[in-house]
Amino acid sequence: MAMLLAITAALFVAVLLVLIRLFAGPTLYDRVLAVNTFGTLTVLLLSALGFVTERPDFLDIAMLYALINFVSTIAILKFFRYRALGRATASGEDV
Amino acid sequence: MSPGLVGIAIIDILLFTFLVVTAIAILRLRNLFGVVMLAGVFSLLSAALFVTLDAVDVAFTEAAVGAGISTVLMLGTIALTFREEKKPSHSALLPILVCAVAGAALIYGTRDMPAFGAPDTPVQTHVAPDYIARTPVETGVPNIVTAVLASYRGYDTLGETAVIFTAAIAVLLLLGASGKRRESKDSEGKE
Numbered sequence: 001m002a003m004l005l006a007i008t009a010a011l012f013v014a015v016l017l018v019l020i021r022l023f024a025g026p027t028l029y030d031r032v033l034a035v036n037t038f039g040t041l042t043v044l045l046l047s048a049l050g051f052v053t054e055r056p057d058f059l060d061i062a063m064l065y066a067l068i069n070f071v072s073t074i075a076i077l078k079f080f081r082y083r084a085l086g087r088a089t090a091s092g093e094d095v
Numbered sequence: 096m097s098p099g100l101v102g103i104a105i106i107d108i109l110l111f112t113f114l115v116v117t118a119i120a121i122l123r124l125r126n127l128f129g130v131v132m133l134a135g136v137f138s139l140l141s142a143a144l145f146v147t148l149d150a151v152d153v154a155f156t157e158a159a160v161g162a163g164i165s166t167v168l169m170l171g172t173i174a175l176t177f178r179e180e181k182k183p184s185h186s187a188l189l190p191i192l193v194c195a196v197a198g199a200a201l202i203y204g205t206r207d208m209p210a211f212g213a214p215d216t217p218v219q220t221h222v223a224p225d226y227i228a229r230t231p232v233e234t235g236v237p238n239i240v241t242a243v244l245a246s247y248r249g250y251d252t253l254g255e256t257a258v259i260f261t262a263a264i265a266v267l268l269l270l271g272a273s274g275k276r277r278e279s280k281d282s283e284g285k286e
Binding site: 004005008012015016019022023025028031032034035038039042045046049052053058061064065068069071072075076079 | 102103105106109113116117120124128129132133135136139140142143146147151154155158159162163166167170171174
């Protein structure tokens with residue numbers, strides 16, 4: 001129980017810091033990084049939750065979240081490199 | 096309450112607090128890129144809440160659609176429109192009032208609901224015992240939710256899959272066709 005409390009406290013302090021950066025973050029990349037970190041923290045929270053409630057199958061869900069997080073970060077960054085989704089390779093040269 | 100439940104309750108309260116903070120931040124922020132990122136975080140927070148409620152499949156959908164696809168779609172919209180939100184021209188008093196009244200009505204409605212996890216609710220006593228008793232005998236699928244989705248409602252799930260597959264193919268054909276045409280036009284121009 002004490003372990004759960006410690007993990008939760010640490011994770012939520014981290015989430016709070018990430019939210020502050022997300023809200024105040026002067027540049028676009030601060031915000032992208034904040035969202036990515038937030039996804040990682042969600043993965044950690046789910047893993048800890050599964051560990052404490054003794055349900056190891058939560059790890060699978062946490063892993064899927066990690067994958068979604070990675071793909072969406074790539075999508076966002078690619079979007080800002082090429083300014084579009086459909087014709088990424090065609091317009092890449094003149095950006 | 097057992098220690099595990101108390102822990103989950105603490106996590107729930109913290110998650111809801113962050114949900115409210117994120118929603119207020121979305122309202123206050125004028126930079127639309129920040130708003131899209133915050134909406135993704137909002138979606139991940141709701142997904143975490145769904146997981147603590149044991150609704151893992153709903154959480155999957157929320158994370159994939161809310162944090163994944165919607166973020167990309169909204170970014171696509173921003174690229175076509177503006178990156179800064181205009182100052183609202185009218186006062187927010189009436190919308191706040193409507194929201195407050197609707198929220199109060201919903202909270203009043205929850206007073207009639209059974210306690211969380213109560214075993215004597217219609218959900219637990221109506222068809223659930225039948226499924227629990229008959230699923231292993233009738234289908235042989237170890238997971239009851241999977242048995243309901245893939246066996247008892249097999250045709251329903253098949254139809255859903257066909258619809259989503261058709262939609263995905265149509266979207267891919269439309270997007271892919273326009274991209275290819277532009278590419279060939281570009282190469283013609285270079286030659």
